[in-house]
Amino acid sequence: MxxxxxxxxxxxxxxxxxxxxxxxxxxxxxxxxxxxxxxxxxxxxxxxxxxxxxxxxxxxxxxxxxxxxxxxxxxxxxxxxxxxxxxxxxxxxxxxxxxxxxxxxxxxxxxxxxxxxxxxxxxxxxxxxxxxxxxxxxxxxxxxxxxxxxxxxxxxxxxxxxxxxxxxxxxxxxxxxxLKDYHDTIGAIRQKHAGTKVGATESIFSYLADGTGLDLVTPYSYLNAISEGTDPSAADKAEVESQIASRAIRVFLFNSQNSTPDIQGLVDKATSKGIPVVKMTETLTPAGATFQDWQTAQLKDLLQALGG
The missing domain is CATH 3.40.50.1980 (Nitrogenase molybdenum iron protein domain)
Structure with missing residues (x-):
């Protein structure tokens, strides 16, 4: 399986x-x-x-x-x-x-x-x-x-x-x-990096890509398949691997709560190519964090990975 x-x-x-x-x-x-x-x-x-x-x-x-x-x-x-x-x-x-x-x-x-x-x-x-x-x-x-x-x-x-x-x-x-810092960090990403091409392991980042103005180039059918726990098509897998191999993306976003050996392999390949990997989670991390502290910390990691 x-x-x-x-x-x-x-x-x-x-x-x-x-x-x-x-x-x-x-x-x-x-x-x-x-x-x-x-x-x-x-x-x-x-x-x-x-x-x-x-x-x-x-x-x-x-x-x-x-x-x-x-x-x-x-x-x-x-x-x-x-x-x-x-x-x-x-x-x-x-x-x-x-x-x-x-x-x-x-x-x-x-x-x-x-x-x-x-x-x-x-x-x-x-x-x-x-x-x-x-x-x-x-x-x-x-x-x-x-x-x-x-x-x-x-x-x-x-x-x-x-x-x-x-x-x-x-x-x-x-x-x-x-939510001031949350909104301000989103605004900073949009102002400095709108249109920048990024990749992701699944659809968790899709809405935030819209909010920040980043260009999420990973095929949506791939993102959705990983999110749903099904196999992406061979063509989608090849496209994602090509984007990493050719460094066509500036940052690779990784949902650590939905990781498999295949996904970890992509993370390792991105790292070896010098592509920053930004970890995201589906629920509050740590568990006692507020929504805004959790989201803003991830956004600041993303901003730094994009070049500040």
Whole structure:
């Protein structure tokens, strides 16, 4: 079997996990309208991934309690196995945030298996008309992130109407102050290096290439195949190897959470040709970082690799 098929793993089907979790939660009396923490009065939020969780925690501030499900930088989110504990978290939440577009397909199944009145669900992909099969790495689009911040503030304001203006103010503060270095670094890359040809191991970088103005020349069919855990065509493989061998790209971007021997071989070839390799990850690294610190650190590595 190809090394690129590593995401096909043996595990209990998600539907079975969801149904089992639903039965467990029903037996525990958790199939009811969610409420905030009785002691704190905070809105209880569950994010499927910690990048959306980090943003929500900063928009909501002291008035939200955020729990993210996928937090381990060593976890491949595409093949994450949901647990009854995840279903319990979602059942108790007032607000659930999913990425969508097939990235966290386990999450809507858990929600559907345990319907709860009054729970608000934000599926980020739906905001932008993205569906399964489209590039799901939406948090790598600066434009999408900005829109999601506004939507989160709006949703929190509807759940906790008394603090709606506070959420709006905190979202504005987060955009102008919290994300300033993030936006400034993106602007610096666009101003100094727009049009520069770069390569990547998978589609995680595609949206950010648009945001920074870089020319991502790796065939999209190759990027998508690696992201989906399938074999790229022979023609695409040859094209990527040719771009590296001829030094047709200035920088090679590497998703370290989706690495195979074939991908590592490309990284080694790029390094041997003197092409800087910039590592990227799908989730917060380290796990306790904020969204902006994580993204800005990667962007600054990219800016330096491009020549500053």
């Amino acid at each position: 190809s090394q690129l098929g590593r995401r096909i793993v043996l595990r209990l089907p998600i539907k079975s996990v969801a149904v089992a979790a639903a039965l467990l939660l029903s037996a525990c009396g958790l199939s009811q309208s969610p409420t905030g923490n009785a002691e704190s009065g905070k809105v209880r939020v569950v994010a499927a991934e910690n990048f959306w969780g980090s943003i929500t925690a900063q928009v909501g501030g002291s008035r939200v309690q955020v729990t993210s499900i996928i937090v381990n930088p060593d976890t491949d989110p595409h093949s994450y196995e949901a647990t009854p504990g995840d279903a319990r978290l979602i059942a108790q939440a007032q607000y659930v945030i999913l990425n969508g577009a097939g990235y966290d397909a386990w999450a809507p199944k858990l929600i559907g298996a345990n319907p709860v009145a009054g729970r608000t669900v934000l599926t980020v992909a739906d905001l932008f008309g993205k569906k399964e099969g489209d590039n799901p790495h939406l948090w790598y689009s600066p434009a999408y992130v900005d829109q999601v911040i506004d939507r989160i503030a709006s949703d929190l304001g509807k759940i906790d109407f008394a603090n709606a203006s506070v959420f709006t103010q905190q979202a504005a503060q987060y955009w102008t102050v919290g």
